[in-house]
Amino acid sequence: MADKTLPLVTVFTPSYNRAHLLPRCYESMKAQTCKDFIWMIIDDGSSDGTEELVKAWLKEDNGFEIQYIYKPNGGMHTAHNTAYENIKTELNVCIDSDDILAEDAIKKIKCFWEKYGSDKYAGILGLDADFDGNIIGKGFPEGLKESTLSGYYAAGGKGDKKLVYRTEVITQYPPYPVFEGEKFVSLGYKYALCDNDYKLLVLDEILCNVEYQADGSTNNMFRQYRRNPKGWAFMRKFHMGRANSKKRLIELNIHYISSSIFARNRYFIKESPKKVWTLLLLPFGLAFNLLVRFKTRNK
Numbered sequence: 238m239a240d241k242t243l244p245l246v247t248v249f250t251p252s253y254n255r256a257h258l259l260p261r262c263y264e265s266m267k268a269q270t271c272k273d274f275i276w277m278i279i280d281d282g283s284s285d286g287t288e289e290l291v292k293a294w295l296k297e298d299n300g301f302e303i304q305y306i307y308k309p310n311g312g313m314h315t316a317h318n319t320a321y322e323n324i325k326t327e328l329n330v331c332i333d334s335d336d337i338l339a340e341d342a343i344k345k346i347k348c349f350w351e352k353y354g355s356d357k358y359a360g361i362l363g364l365d366a367d368f369d370g371n372i373i374g375k376g377f378p379e380g381l382k383e384s385t386l387s388g389y390y391a392a393g394g395k396g397d398k399k400l401v402y403r404t405e406v407i408t409q410y411p412p413y414p415v416f417e418g419e420k421f422v423s424l425g426y427k428y429a430l431c432d433n434d435y436k437l438l439v440l441d442e443i444l445c446n447v448e449y450q451a452d453g454s455t456n457n458m459f460r461q462y463r464r465n466p467k468g469w470a471f472m473r474k475f476h477m478g479r480a481n482s483k484k485r486l487i488e489l490n491i492h493y494i495s496s497s498i499f500a501r502n503r504y505f506i507k508e509s510p511k512k513v514w515t516l517l518l519l520p521f522g523l524a525f526n527l528l529v530r531f532k533t534r535n536k
Contacts, residue, residue, distance in 0.1 A: 244302070245347055246274040246401070247326040248338060251316030253281040255334035256290050263294060265337035265446075271344035272300040275326060279319050282310025312420030314413035314468075317427075321408050328360060330401040335448050339366070342444045346401055349440050359435035361401035362386065363444035373397050373447060381439045385432040391481070399444040400428065406435060414471060421465035423472045429479065459532040462492075466499035477510045487521075490514045494522020495529060 248266065252259060259278075266276050280287050291305045308319050317331070328350065332338050346361060354361075362384060365373040374396015377389075384392075386400065410430040413422045462469055473493035480486040490511060497505030509515040515522075 243326050244273045244275050245327055245350070246343060247277050247320075247324045247329040247404070248274050248332050248343075249277040249279060249317075249320040249324065249329060250332050250334055251279045251281055251313055251320070252283060252287060252334040253310060253316075254283045254285045254287070256283065256285045256287045258335050259287065259290060262332065262334055262337055265332075265339075266301065267299055268340065269301075269338065269343045270341055271347055273347055274343050275302045275304055277304040277306065277320060277323065279316040280305065280307045281312070281316045282308065310420070311415065312422070312465075314422040314424060314426075315415060315420075317424060318412040318415075321404075321412070324404050324408075326404060328401055329404050329407070330399065330444070332445055333447070337368075337446045339443045339446050342442075345440065345442045345444065349438070349442075350401075353438050357435075358383070358403070358438050359406045359431050360403045360437055361440050362389065362437040363399040363401060363440045363442055365397045365399050365445050365447050366443045368446050368448055370443070370446075372443070377439055377441050381441075383436045383438055385436055386428050387432045388436075397447065400437070401440075401444070402431070407431060414468070416465070416467040416471070419465040419468050421461050422468040426472060426475060429475070459529050462496065462529050463499055463533045466496040467502075469493075470496040470500055470502065470505070474508070474510055486511065486514060487518060490518045491522045491525050494519060495526035498523065498526045499529075 250262060278291055280291070288305070288307060291303065295303055295305065304323070306319060306323060308316070320329070328346065330346070349361065364376060367373065375394050378392070386398065389398070407427060410427050413424070413426060470493055473489045473496060477486065477489050477493070480489060493509065494505065494515060502508070506512055506515050
């Protein structure tokens with residue numbers, strides 16, 4: 238049951254050494270015509286003055302509440318875990334530190350949810366765009382009213398989309414696993430679990446403007462594969478049981494083998510949910526592992 242004394246939405250922003258970008262994100266919060274939200278900043282162990290920056294904002298009259306939570310550096314997924322542990326509002330949405338909340342996004346979410354929202358849905362699926370207003374990937378098919386995230390992509394959808402979840406739904410699933418020495422697990426883990434049980438309402442509006450950074454995870458996938466093999470192996474095993482095509486199953490096994498080699502896991506065939514496929518694809522997994530090593534040789 239939603240607490241009507243709280244704002245409707247928590248906008249949470251994981252941030253690691255992004256003090257140079259956070260002010261732009263902050264300005265987009267201040268520009269919202271509807272202030273029915275909390276801005277929660279999860280500082281993932283920054284050492285660039287982020288805390289001092291946010292403390293100055295806490296003294297300003299912004300029309301909305303700012304919450305600041307510091308945690309040791311653990312990666313994006315651990316920042317999401319911390320956010321979900323602390324969010325109390327009915328809805329929540331992640332706006333990364335290098336992105337901005339689109340014009341009137343909170344008003345659009347509030348009006349749409351008040352009109353169509355119910356316990357039947359996990360939340361809202363909206364659009365991301367670049368800073369020029371161009372939709373990332375593909376938009377929504379005309380007339381699409383509801384969908385799962387995976388269902389949208391399975392039907393030919395492309396590009397990042399903005400997820401606005403009901404807090405009581407997204408927090409009912411296990412937190413992202415944490416592997417010692419690693420700092421990456423795909424956020425898609427919880428989203429996929431949610432897709433098993435709920436659909437999302439489709440809001441054909443831009444809710445976030447994004448800018449991919451050179452040091453962001455999107456632009457450093459090969460390095461992520463090498464530095465976080467246990468996290469990647471976990472996700473490959475998770476998706477193997479959900480693979481809807483032979484092509485997808487082959488791809489997952491090749492990546493799983495490569496990650497397991499990096500993780501020095503001698504028991505990866507025994508632990509595979511698709512042991513025969515894993516055994517058959519060993520040469521290809523080894524070849525991919527060598528490719529990742531080559532791509533990351535100077536990083």
